[in-house]
Amino acid sequence: MRLIVRLLVVGLVCAISAGSVCFAAEDAVSRYNYMKRFSKAFDLVRNSYVREVTNDDLMNGAIRGMLQSLDPHSTFLDKKDFEKMQETTTGEFFGIGIEMTSENNQLMVVSPIEDTPAHKAGLRSGDFILAIDGQPSSDMSTQEAASKIRGPKDTEVELLILHKDANAPETVRLKRDAIPLVSVKSRFLDDNGIAWVRVTRFTEKTTTELHEALEDLKKKGEVKGIVLDLRNNPGGLLKQSVTVANAFLDKGAIVSIRGRGSHILESHSADPKKAVVQAPMVVLINPGTASASEIVAGALQDNKRALVVGERSFGKGSVQNIHPLEDGTAVKLTIALYYTPNGRSIQAEGITPDIEIPFEAPSTEEKKPSFEIPREKDLSGHIELTGKESGKEPGKPGKEEDKDDKKAQKKLVEKETQGMLDRDNQLRMALQLARGLPRITKIQVR
Numbered sequence: 001m002r003l004i005v006r007l008l009v010v011g012l013v014c015a016i017s018a019g020s021v022c023f024a025a026e027d028a029v030s031r032y033n034y035m036k037r038f039s040k041a042f043d044l045v046r047n048s049y050v051r052e053v054t055n056d057d058l059m060n061g062a063i064r065g066m067l068q069s070l071d072p073h074s075t076f077l078d079k080k081d082f083e084k085m086q087e088t089t090t091g092e093f094f095g096i097g098i099e100m101t102s103e104n105n106q107l108m109v110v111s112p113i114e115d116t117p118a119h120k121a122g123l124r125s126g127d128f129i130l131a132i133d134g135q136p137s138s139d140m141s142t143q144e145a146a147s148k149i150r151g152p153k154d155t156e157v158e159l160l161i162l163h164k165d166a167n168a169p170e171t172v173r174l175k176r177d178a179i180p181l182v183s184v185k186s187r188f189l190d191d192n193g194i195a196w197v198r199v200t201r202f203t204e205k206t207t208t209e210l211h212e213a214l215e216d217l218k219k220k221g222e223v224k225g226i227v228l229d230l231r232n233n234p235g236g237l238l239k240q241s242v243t244v245a246n247a248f249l250d251k252g253a254i255v256s257i258r259g260r261g262s263h264i265l266e267s268h269s270a271d272p273k274k275a276v277v278q279a280p281m282v283v284l285i286n287p288g289t290a291s292a293s294e295i296v297a298g299a300l301q302d303n304k305r306a307l308v309v310g311e312r313s314f315g316k317g318s319v320q321n322i323h324p325l326e327d328g329t330a331v332k333l334t335i336a337l338y339y340t341p342n343g344r345s346i347q348a349e350g351i352t353p354d355i356e357i358p359f360e361a362p363s364t365e366e367k368k369p370s371f372e373i374p375r376e377k378d379l380s381g382h383i384e385l386t387g388k389e390s391g392k393e394p395g396k397p398g399k400e401e402d403k404d405d406k407k408a409q410k411k412l413v414e415k416e417t418q419g420m421l422d423r424d425n426q427l428r429m430a431l432q433l434a435r436g437l438p439r440i441t442k443i444q445v446r
Contacts, residue, residue, distance in 0.1 A: 038062070060329070068141055070334065072102040073320050075143045077330040084150060085143075085322070085332075095150040096157065096174045098123060099234030099290065100142045101316070106130075107137045107145050110314055111234040111288030114200045117174045125232060125288035125314070126164035133158050143332075151176050183236075184209035186217055187417055189427075193224030194434045195279075196417075196427070199244065202236030202292040207243040214247070214276060225434035226277060227427065228300075229284045231310065235291025238319070242268045245299040250275035252303040253341035255295045257319055265336050270303075280437035281306035282430045285351055286359065290314035297351045298340035307437065308353045309430050317346025355433070360425045 064076035097116020107129040112118040162169040185198040249270035257266040300306035319336040
């Protein structure tokens with residue numbers, strides 16, 4: 001074993017030297033001493049541990065432990081884990097639909113993916129997963145947990161969940177299903193041309209789906225405003241976040257990536273030719289908005305392209321690269337941090353909304369009719385304006401205009417859309433702001 005270690009060290013030094021980077025002799029000696037120490041520990045475990053362990057398991061465990069000690073997102077992927085990770089962005093897979101991270105050696109839900117078993121069961125951003133099928137999840141890596149949670153379609157997995165606002169955990173049984181890879185939804189929210197565009201995650205097809213959704217909206221009517229909904233979007237592919245942001249930006253920086261020593265490894269700016277929408281925008285974010293979705297929100301906010309509304313985002317601003325190894329395994333390693341166009345680091349800070357609006361769950365109690373304070377028009381004998389006095393064009397409705405407009409709008413808005421608005425106070429506010437943005441932007445501060 002020691003001979004193997006010496007050969008590895010010599011080979012490493014020779015390979016590096018061939019690349020025009022020659023390490024000092026003392027550095028090579030230091031590396032050899034570290035490898036020598038590892039070799040002794042390796043032999044000790046292999047020969048003396050209470051149960052027989054294969055060399056492959058020992059080496060994989062050593063690499064996994066080294067990476068997990070760095071940060072919650074660096075990890076070792078065995079062959080099965082690597083294959084499953086590739087499926088999440090390129091093909092169909094079965095599971096419950098959650099993005100997870102590790103917080104103080106405890107698994108935490110970053111965000112449930114929309115229209116998945118986890119989302120339908122009420123799992124939320126910030127929930128802790130205490131056990132999976134009865135096995136405590138403490139010190140379990142996110143990749144290990146993901147492997148246990150995924151499985152054949154229609155099989156069940158049992159999770160012990162502690163909601164962030166609960167005093168005691170609860171057991172939740174979830175039936176695995178195909179995780180939808182369609183990542184963009186859209187519809188008009190009203191008859192004034194305000195469109196809702198929901199991006200649930202960033203896969204290889206997200207930008208294509210976004211362009212298709214926008215074209216479909218344009219066929220139905222003029223898009224006069226957009227509510228870009230990035231709530232509970234756990235992120236995904238960096239390249240897709242850049243091209244999605246570019247769809248709304250005709251100029252300006254989008255994101256920079258800085259590695260060790262704050263050196264800029266990569267930067268992206270908007271290509272004017274790829275911008276397809278100029279309408280006023282409101283972006284919705286919440287604590288489930290993470291990673292790639294934070295890049296989009298930050299780019300639109302810093303370029304003053306959109307008003308960001310909701311709650312502070314998750315704050316996952318680190319960049320991971322996947323490095324495949326020769327044996328079919330891979331290393332997922334944090335190599336840099338994201339920065340917004342204004343130089344803000346997203347890491348652990350997140351995106352702060354321009355207007356903070358906490359989500360309020362709809363009340364289960366039946367709403368009682370509210371008393372409306374009488375207005376001038378409700379008083380008996382009030383003076384009615386006619387013609388030029390009213391400032392309205394001839395033939396337009398007068399006294400009952402407000403009520404008639406509301407009735408007409410309700411008829412035009414789909415029942416499902418109206419239901420969404422009724423249940424979602426953040427979306428209602430975003431709609432109101434999107435309607436008023438053209439007027440708001442014209443207001444001058446004196």
